[in-house]
Amino acid sequence: MWSFLALAVPVLLGSLQAVTAVPTISAVGSKFFYENGTQYYLKGIAYQLTPHDPLVDTAQCKRDIARMSELGANAIRVYHVDASADHKGCMSAFADAGIYLFVDLDTFNTQIEQTDPHWNQTQFDRFKEVLDEFQKFDNTAGVFVGNEVLTTADGSQAAPYVLAAARDIKAYRDEKGYRQIPVGYSAADIADLRPMLQNYLACAGNHSDRLDFYSLNAYEWCGQSSYEQSGYNILQKNATDYPIPIFFSETGCNTPAPRTFHDQSAIFGKKMSGTWSGSIVYEWIEETNDYGLISYGPSVKAAAATNSIIEDGFTRKGTPTPVSPDFGNLKAQWATLHPTGVHLSDYRKVASGITNIKCPASTSGGWAVDPNSPLPTLGQTLSKEAATTMGTSSTDGKATAAGSGASATATKKSSASALTITGTTATERLLAVSMLLSGVVGAVAFWL
């Protein structure tokens, strides 16, 4: 009897673990589904406590997860990870809470650049390492091949490189026999490129050459606004017949304060939830940009040099304390929003009837991508000649210098700082500034 129990208990535990394993998420048509056919809507949080990798400290993940569950979150977005680190503890703790990961594949020095865009073997190898690591976890729901690569109206020549990265990562995923983890892109909200970029990345007739999902970092809805006033009606109009899932990969304008998150009721409401798959609110930790839902202590600039859990003047570990009233406001919004969407068994027929959308035509001074030109091959760079004929920045000399993005992006209803620096950690901002400077130097040099 005892020996039977000794044998049976581990077997039982083993099978219990199998039973409680988190269901995977897949993209079918323009929607995400759990394995049981229930539609999945993201209620996500941008989670980057530390610049390099927030998914390595299991105890901290667990402290944060308790608060995320209280908030009603079922997704996180992480911008930077260290592929060589051990993520098992955090990932299984998130899985236990029904929280899925959307992770960016690029690291600080492998992102695709808008200026002199290229997609090469070095970048591909680093992207593969992140995928190799995170495909192990059933609660990895999606990967991004880029975040806000295009930041200005004249940046469209970088779009084919984003798509080339997606093509190669999808092919690698399939060649390795990994699960069909959706591969997507997170776009800056640039009015001049909208909806051309969105359509370009999803229009290929061959599904190997298009994204599996598209997402938008949008800060259009600020304070007491509405579906019409915010411009969400136009986002909805332009996404209505979109063939792949689309969602907000960052949202949560913070001017005026406090944030009420009323846009969530639009995103999960009748007008949008048939098209959009939810949103990721920017961001978990309170830091200089003042978007935090959680704080680990007041700003402590002086201590920064000596304390390893403080970076950029903010404590990045410890007991998560809700930032009030924002945390409560988001919690209250999400508590009332439970779209059921459509069941996969009813949707399959619809999905198989989805037709391709038209690739956007190139226009002078606007969308500068020829819909008939082949995607760049691995290692290809944008030739200056091609850039010139397509009427991009190198022809007019002044373009790159003005490329802060502020003038080109749809910032009119949001705080000026929201668009270009959201979604970035301090280190990324430094990088962005140095990129901008080197871009200016490059443009000037080329112009001379």
Ligand SMILES: *[C@@H]1O[C@H](CO)[C@@H](O)[C@H](O)[C@H]1NC(C)=O
């Ligand atoms: C399907 O799975 C999800 C995620 O586990 C769960 O929340 C939902 O209740 C399930 N739906 C049904 C109908 O069982």
Ligand SMILES: *[C@@H]1O[C@H](CO)[C@@H](O)[C@H](O)[C@H]1NC(C)=O
């Ligand atoms: C790829 O581009 C990066 C610069 O972004 C460069 O450092 C690296 O050497 C290139 N790799 C190859 C294989 O050309």
Ligand SMILES: *[C@@H]1O[C@H](CO)[C@@H](O)[C@H](O)[C@H]1NC(C)=O
């Ligand atoms: C789609 O593209 C992939 C990868 O480029 C290629 O292997 C495949 O043959 C293409 N399929 C069709 C139907 O053209």
Ligand SMILES: *[C@@H]1O[C@H](CO)[C@@H](O)[C@H](O)[C@H]1NC(C)=O
């Ligand atoms: C996007 O929406 C705008 C505003 O309603 C409209 O003018 C434009 O034609 C739409 N574009 C597409 C491709 O749907």
